[in-house]
Every structure is written in structure tokens, then in C-alpha cells.
Amino acid sequence: xETVKWATQWMGRHKWKLIASIILNVFGVVLxxxxxxxxxxxxxxxxxxxxxxxxxxxxxxxxxxxxxxVTVRYFVNVLAEQASQEAVRNLKSALFHKLxxxxxxxxxxxxxxxxxxxxxxxxxxxxxxxxxxxxHAVESIFMLTFAMIVFMSINWKYTLILLTVTPFTAIVARKxxxxxxxxxxxxxQQLSSLNTVVQENISGNRVVKAFxxxxxxxxxxxxxxxxxxxxxxxxxYLWLRYGPIIESLSSLLTVINLTVGGIxxxxxxxxxxxxxxxxxxxxxxxxxxxxxxxxxxxxxxFLASVEKIQDLYYADVSIVSPExxxxxxxxxxxxxxxxxxxxxxxxxVLDHIDLHINPGETVGIMGPTGSGKTSLINLxxxxxxxxxxxxxxxxxxxxxxxxxxxxxxxGMTMQDVFLFSDxxxxxxxxxxxxxxxxxxEQAAKAADVSSFVKDMAEGYDTIIGERGTGLSGGQKxxxxxxxxxxxHAPILILDDTTSAVDMETESYIQEQLRxxxxxxxxxxxxxxxxxxxxxxxxxxxxxxxxxELGTHRELMQNENGYxxxxxxxxxxxxxxxxxx
Numbered sequence: 001x002e003t004v005k006w007a008t009q010w011m012g013r014h015k016w017k018l019i020a021s022i023i024l025n026v027f028g029v030v031l032x033x034x035x036x037x038x039x040x041x042x043x044x045x046x047x048x049x050x051x052x053x054x055x056x057x058x059x060x061x062x063x064x065x066x067x068x069x070v071t072v073r074y075f076v077n078v079l080a081e082q083a084s085q086e087a088v089r090n091l092k093s094a095l096f097h098k099l100x101x102x103x104x105x106x107x108x109x110x111x112x113x114x115x116x117x118x119x120x121x122x123x124x125x126x127x128x129x130x131x132x133x134x135x136h137a138v139e140s141i142f143m144l145t146f147a148m149i150v151f152m153s154i155n156w157k158y159t160l161i162l163l164t165v166t167p168f169t170a171i172v173a174r175k176x177x178x179x180x181x182x183x184x185x186x187x188x189q190q191l192s193s194l195n196t197v198v199q200e201n202i203s204g205n206r207v208v209k210a211f212x213x214x215x216x217x218x219x220x221x222x223x224x225x226x227x228x229x230x231x232x233x234x235x236x237y238l239w240l241r242y243g244p245i246i247e248s249l250s251s252l253l254t255v256i257n258l259t260v261g262g263i264x265x266x267x268x269x270x271x272x273x274x275x276x277x278x279x280x281x282x283x284x285x286x287x288x289x290x291x292x293x294x295x296x297x298x299x300x301x302f303l304a305s306v307e308k309i310q311d312l313y314y315a316d317v318s319i320v321s322p323e324x325x326x327x328x329x330x331x332x333x334x335x336x337x338x339x340x341x342x343x344x345x346x347x348x349v350l351d352h353i354d355l356h357i358n359p360g361e362t363v364g365i366m367g368p369t370g371s372g373k374t375s376l377i378n379l380x381x382x383x384x385x386x387x388x389x390x391x392x393x394x395x396x397x398x399x400x401x402x403x404x405x406x407x408x409x410x411g412m413t414m415q416d417v418f419l420f421s422d423x424x425x426x427x428x429x430x431x432x433x434x435x436x437x438x439x440x441e442q443a444a445k446a447a448d449v450s451s452f453v454k455d456m457a458e459g460y461d462t463i464i465g466e467r468g469t470g471l472s473g474g475q476k477x478x479x480x481x482x483x484x485x486x487x488h489a490p491i492l493i494l495d496d497t498t499s500a501v502d503m504e505t506e507s508y509i510q511e512q513l514r515x516x517x518x519x520x521x522x523x524x525x526x527x528x529x530x531x532x533x534x535x536x537x538x539x540x541x542x543x544x545x546x547x548e549l550g551t552h553r554e555l556m557q558n559e560n561g562y563x564x565x566x567x568x569x570x571x572x573x574x575x576x577x578x579x580x
Contacts, residue, residue, distance in 0.1 A: 035065050122305035158270070183235035261279065322400050352388075365532075366525075409490055413483070445512070474502070494523065498528070
């Protein structure tokens with residue numbers, strides 16, 4: 001019941017629709033129970049006593065009852081469906097909100113296919129429970145109750161004989177519920193794995209084709225698909241093992257009804273009309289018994305889905321806004337790393353970092369792969385929290401900032417460029433959706449997007465395919481840079497932004513960045529010396545530590561340093577004055 005209560009709470013103010021549906025359902029059961037009474041009177045009064053003048057009025061009354069019953073059932077189904085869809089809408093919104101607040105660590109532990117399955121297939125199972133299982137369960141309970149009242153009022157011995165089958169049905173149903181639940185849970189988990197394979201192959205289609213791995217991916221999909229089929233068949237076999245037993249007990253009830261009823265009529269214990277009533281209401285015993293297996297089957301699917309949804313909904317969100325926002329009224333852009341360390345489990349990513357960046361200063365960060373460059377800048381926007389020490393923006397710990405204000409003060413390009421399936425304009429103005437067109441064009445010019453937009457048939461209204469399909473790596477990077485520039489944030493973080501563009505384009509972009517009307521605090525992560533050589537200071541990271549710090553000229557004095565060696569390697573020599 002706690003699980004049911006949790007699921008139905010998502011209907012919110014529409015819960016009255018489910019309650020109204022249940023009340024109407026009970027009224028519908030009363031009508032179904034009453035209708036056989038009419039046919040009982042037809043048999044006893046018209047057929048037995050030959051009072052044919054009553055037949056027309058009785059048939060008309062039966063027709064009226066039938067019409068009212070059909071109308072009631074229509075509103076029962078409509079109200080239940082509306083309530084269930086409202087619950088689905090609210091729950092999906094809550095789950096999506098939960099996903100938006102999760103950290104990168106959460107997404108490393110959970111596959112995209114599994115998360116999508118929880119937010120779609122598992123949520124739809126809740127809709128089925130509210131809109132179908134719950135109303136039918138209530139209907140079956142009241143149907144059985146009203147039928148028992150009617151039967152007991154006519155002949156209690158006859159009723160007890162009919163009820164001899166019921167305990168066996170309850171035993172089989174309980175056994176069924178125990179064995180099918182793990183089977184359905186395993187099937188739902190396998191569906192998540194199957195969805196993950198599909199999602200990865202859609203996103204990484206070019207990689208699959210480039211390495212000619214289509215056959216391998218097809219085999220992998222077939223294995224996952226076959227396993228999903230096997231688990232579903234296993235669950236179906238479990239149902240088929242017990243389902244026919246329940247149906248057989250239901251059929252046995254009909255045989256008992258006819259046999260015992262016939263004997264009682266012959267001994268004048270009941271009238272022929274009362275036997276008609278018993279036979280007419282026998283479905284009120286058969287139907288709940290037939291529904292038991294189906295309801296148990298669906299209920300176990302529902303419980304398995306709710307468990308997976310609750311695991312997601314109650315997952316801890318480690319990074320949240322503080323209760324008291326201590327952020328300054330306007331962010332200037334000063335950044336301080338004070339004895340900062342970062343660990344992922346037993347792995348040390350950053351080790352006692354101390355670094356001060358003045359407002360409006362440009363800082364370049366270089367270092368070998370895996371040295372902690374991206375991890376360092378992720379701390380500024382609180383994509384990750386420090387393990388030790390603290391990161392300050394304008395003298396305030398980033399953990400004391402409202403998250404939206406902190407991240408809204410940062411324009412950022414990611415190492416892994418992600419573009420949305422929308423227009424070019426919408427992608428550039430993603431951070432400021434109400435930005436005028438001149439702001440979009442200004443950002444596009446600074447990022448050299450305008451150089452290839454003119455070749456697109458629809459210009460800025462061109463729809464970009466999923467993740468920028470059809471665009472070159474350099475074009476994607478420039479759109480990502482334009483998106484970061486359009487927000488006009490006081491802090492600008494560029495993570496490997498120009499690695500896929502040619503040297504001429506990179507030089508143009510750097511010139512445009514220096515000429516921006518508002519000078520932001522700029523952090524540039526790069527592998528090219530040409531990307532950072534004009535920075536106010538350059539930081540060299542290695543194994544999570546700062547091993548070199550200074551300007552281009554200062555670092556070029558250390559011939560054994562990483563920066564000097566990289567410069568010589570990339571440019572093949574030095575010009576007079578130490579410039580590459």
C-alpha cells in the first residue's frame with residue numbers, strides 16, 4: 001500500500017478524478033448486480049406465472065439499466081485515464097528535474113539507456129496501474145462483495161458451496177505473485193541494457209562505420225535482444241504455469257453452480273428465477289477469479305517499475321545551492337584556488353593547487369593528457385566539489401553561491417562539443433534565448449562562425465542535425481565558442497576550443513577575443529602553444545600539480561620544462577627573443 005500511495009500522489013489535485021472513477025465504478029457494479037434481478041422476475045413472473053403484460057415494462061427497464069451502466073463505464077474509464085496521465089506528466093517532470101541536478105559522477109554510474117527506460121517505460125507502467133489495474137481491482141472486490149450479499153440473502157448453503165473454490169484461487173494467486181516479480185524485474189533491467197546498446201550505436205554511428213564494426217555491433221545487439229526475449233518468455237511461462245489453474249478453478253465454479261442449482265430447483269429449495277439469478281451473477285464470482293491472475297501479474301510489473309523509479313527519484317544530489325546565498329551582487333571574475341585537492345575514490349586528480357587569477361586576466365592551462373586540466377576548471381562551476389581546500393570567486397567560496405547565479409556568470413565551451421537538434425541561431429543563443437539577432441551575429445563573428453554560415457541555404461535558421469551531424473569538428477567548436485561568447489559572462493572558460501581549426505582561423509579567433517568590448521576573466525585550456533602564448537600567465541599541470549607558472553617569455557627560459565619542449569616540438573625552433 002505504501003508503494004501504491006507513492007505512485008498515486010503524483011496525480012496532485014487531479015486525484016479527485018481517480019476517486020470519482022472508483023465511486024462510479026462501485027455504482028456500475030451495483031447496476032451489474034441489479035440487472036440479473038430483472039431477468040429473475042421475468043422468469044418467475046412472466047414465464048412461470050404467465051403474466052406477459054409485465055414483459056414490455058421489464059425489458060424496457062432492463063434497457064434503461066444497461067444504457068446507464070454503459071454511460072457510467074465510459075466516465076469511469078475517461079476519469080481514470082485522465083488521472084493516470086496527470087500522474088505520468090508530473091512524475092516525468094520530477095524525474096527530469098532530478099536528472100538535471102545530478103553530477104557527472106552520477107552519469108558515470110548510470111547508463112543513458114537505463115535512465116531513459118526508467119523515465120519512459122517504467123513510468124508508463126504506473127499509468128497502466130492507475131488507469132487500469134487499480135480500477136479493475138476495486139471493481140473485482142466490490143463485485144465479489146455484492147454478489148455474496150445477494151447470494152446469501154437467497155440461499156446461504158448454496159453460497160457456501162460456491163465459495164469452496166475461492167481459497168484455492170487465493171493460494172495460487174499468492175504463489176504467482178512471489179515467482180513473477182523477480183522475473184519482471186530482470187526483464188526490465190535487460191530492457192535498459194538493450195536501450196543502452198541502441199543509444200550508443202545511434203550516437204556513435206560514425207565511429208562504428210569508421211572501424212567497420214557493424215557486424216560486431218549487430219551481434220552485440222542480437223545477444224542483448226535475445227536475452228530480453230528469453231527473460232520475457234520466462235516470465236510468460238511462469239504466468240502460463242499458474243494462469244490455467246486459476247482459469248480452471250473459475251470453470252469449476254460454473255460446473256458447481258449448474259449442478260447444485262439444478263438440484264435445489266428440483267427439490268424446490270429455490271425457484272427457477274433464483275437459479276437464473278445465480279447463473280446470471282456467476283460471472284460476479286468468475287470474473288474476479290479470472291482477473292486475479294492478471295491483476296497479480298500486472299501488479300508485480302508495477303512494483304518492479306516503481307522500485308527502479310524510486311532508485312532514481314531518491315538518488316542523492318551531492319551538489320546543490322546553499323540555503324543562504326552569499327554571492328556578491330555582481331561577479332567581477334577574480335578566481336582563487338586555495339590548497340585545492342580532488343580525489344575520485346582512491347585516485348588523486350588534483351593535489352594541493354594554489355592559484356590566483358585577477359579579474360579580466362587571461363590564463364592559459366597546459367599539461368599532458370590526464371594531468372587534471374578539465375577537472376580544475378570543473379571546480380569553478382561546481383560540476384564537481386573539492387575534496388580539500390576551496391575555490392573562491394570574488395572572495396566567496398563557490399559552495400556559498402546560488403548554483404544558477406554561479407553558472408550564469410560563466411561562459412563555457414566543453415572539450416566534448418554538444419550541439420542540439422535545432423537551428424544554428426538557437427544553438428548560439430542557447431544561454432540567452434531572448435538575445436536579439438545582433439548579439440548572435442556578433443558572437444558568430446567573434447568565433448568565425450559567420451565565415452561558413454553564408455554558405456548555408458537557410459543561414460542562421462539552418463537546422464543542425466543531432467550532435468551537429470554534417471558539420472566538421474572545427475565548425476562545431478566555433479559554434480560552441482559563439483554560444484559561450486553570446487552570454488557576455490564575466491568569466492569565460494575555453495576547454496580545448498580551437499584544436500580542430502586551422503592556424504589562420506585560430507589566430508583570427510584569438511584576435512577577436514582580445515577585442516571583445518567587455519574583457520572577461522578568461523581561462524584557456526589548450527595543447528597548442530599558439531593558443532596560450534599571449535596569456536597573462538600560463539599554468540602547466542602534471543599529475544594534478546602545478547609544475548610551471550609564468551608568462552610565455554618566463555617559461556621559455558626553462559629549457560627542461562614542459563612548455564619549452566612543447567613549443568620547440570610544435571614550431572621546430574625559436575626566433576630571437578625566445579618567441580616561437
